Amino acid sequence: MSDWPLWEVFVRAKRGLSHTHVGSLHAPDAALALHNARDLYTRRQEGVSIWVVPAAAITASSPQERDPLFEPAADKVYRHPTFYDVPEDVEYL
Amino acid sequence: MSPPCVPAVLALADDALIYAQRLGEWISRAPQIEEDMALANVGLDLLGRARSLYTWLGAVDGSGRSEDDFAYWRDEREFRHLWLVERPGGDFADEMVRLLLMASLDVERYAALASTASVAGIDELAGIAGKAVNESTYHRDHARLWVLRLGDGTEESRTRMNAALERVAPYVDELFTDSWADRAAVAAGIGVLPSSLRSSVLGYVGSVLAEATLDPLPEPAWHARGGREGLHSEVCGFMLAEMQHLARSHPGATW
């Protein structure tokens, strides 16, 4: 029995936003994947731009390796704006 | 006074409605669930197009008929659609050949309708036609993608596609036959003669078939004709019976 590969779909709903992952679908190739994505994910005008990516092409970080990859960021808390205590009346901060 | 283009536009509306009716039959029967969605999408576009055209017709032809009056309360001999669109769906190959032909025809004839109606100041009709061009461009592309894959896929799919071309070939000439309604519309400056679209539409279709490694459209052994005069094939009566039966069983009812 033939199998159509899996594709992940990303849609940018509006200019100014970035593409977000909306789900996946099966298609034999990229052209049909785009057509299917349009029918499945933008029926209610939910998309300006659609990307389809073969699921097999996606490299994911492994949850088991999460500590080395992400922990260093956890103690660099000064990267987050809420770390700073600034007067409320300073504009544009 | 009813505009001279009305009968030609009625034929367009009937083509859209009857084709939408046939496409509706594919839902839950398509080769892949994604294709159930795609064919439903085409069907919805065509149904919406038919509704808009009937609504416009009822307003301008002096009858005041509603979209449902046109769809449910006319008899077989009053419908003006092509034989190709009333044909039962058959094989998926038959359907993709039909979609390629009809969408290619629609892109061109609705483009002509949009520009001529716009020039004549019939803005509502121009708007409907403009939307139709966009939709049919997408439908044509969808059909093309499939014809390529089925023609140049497996030996079996190529054989089935060539067989579908044999079955559909007899219906092609009618697409490009000028009816008196077409001539009346064009004489009044609206639309285009179907015969003038033959070489560009069949040229496009031919190039897709060639790219798909399929045989060219064969010479048919017989020719479908008469749809524009309300002379349909025998399937039409059965199809209309199914479509109209419930509405006709309850005259005057609201749904």
Next chain:
Amino acid sequence: MYGNDYGPTDVAESAAQDRLPRRDEPLNAADQAALDGYFDELIDADQRIEPRDAMPEAYRQTLIRMIAQHAHSEIIGMQPEGNWITRAPSLRRKAILMAKVQDEAGHGLYLYSAAETLGVTREELLDRLHTGRQKYSSIFNYPTLTWADVGAIGWLVDGAAIMNQVPLCRCSYGPYARAMVRVCKEESFHQRQGFEILWTLARGTEAQVAMAQDAVNRWWWPSLMMFGPPDSGEKAATGHTAQSMAWGIKRFSNDDLRQKFVDMTVPQAERIGLTLPDPDLRWNEERGHYDFGAVDWDEFKRVLSGDGPCNAARIAHRVKAHEDGAWVREAAVAYARKAQAPAEVGAA
């Protein structure tokens, strides 16, 4: 749409039976990882489990079965309603119905995608549906005999489905929860269109009113059965609701959801002007809920086990579409391979 009426979902039994092959290599043994406690921490904190997280095998299998059966329900559900597309009595109704059934196909696709994140392919899941190893919501084993049935399905069956689906938006498994959010957004028009159909019929000709009442008479009890057999009180110990709730898969018991559905629907029926076929239906001031009559669980078991009016036809229809379409799917794969091959040769 979704019910809880698939039949026994024995957790241990399904773990043993559904040893489905995984698409990815496991990062380490699921049990070992579960011992790490990370899974339990996430569940306790009401956080989402995502596809590559370690999880107990039984959790994985339960979810695969649950999500797949939900997907199958959407796909099979296209048939009873799809029946009426070619016969809809107005163009507006035809368009709405086509859009609704198209949505159901879409919901099926979202759900198959969610199930696939757990290491199973759609091909395998469809095979289980076609061979009866996985079920679909038993409500779809009933026939749509009249146009009014389309309204009854929208109002009652979609209404019941929404009752099940809203809590699932907070299911512990991320992809399923997110699919449910999407589905719920789209589903709201489904119930409304069903209600509108019946509302219009109930205000129409004598024949239309009779048609509507007849449909409601046939769909009411099966809709109550959609929530699955009783599972609270003394029944709680014998079912698997407890484990599913502990895992954040199920948020409310079948009985709670069924009661909520009755409480919501009775006033709606009164507004429409149709009666519900239950002489024992009455408001209970003390409980603050509607009392309702006994569901015929024997009928439920009978239909679930295959002896319903449409079971055979639903599967036969589905299998035929799948088999008739095999040459199409194969052609598409062959074409894609041909398109890739020249590139590979060039790179060699």
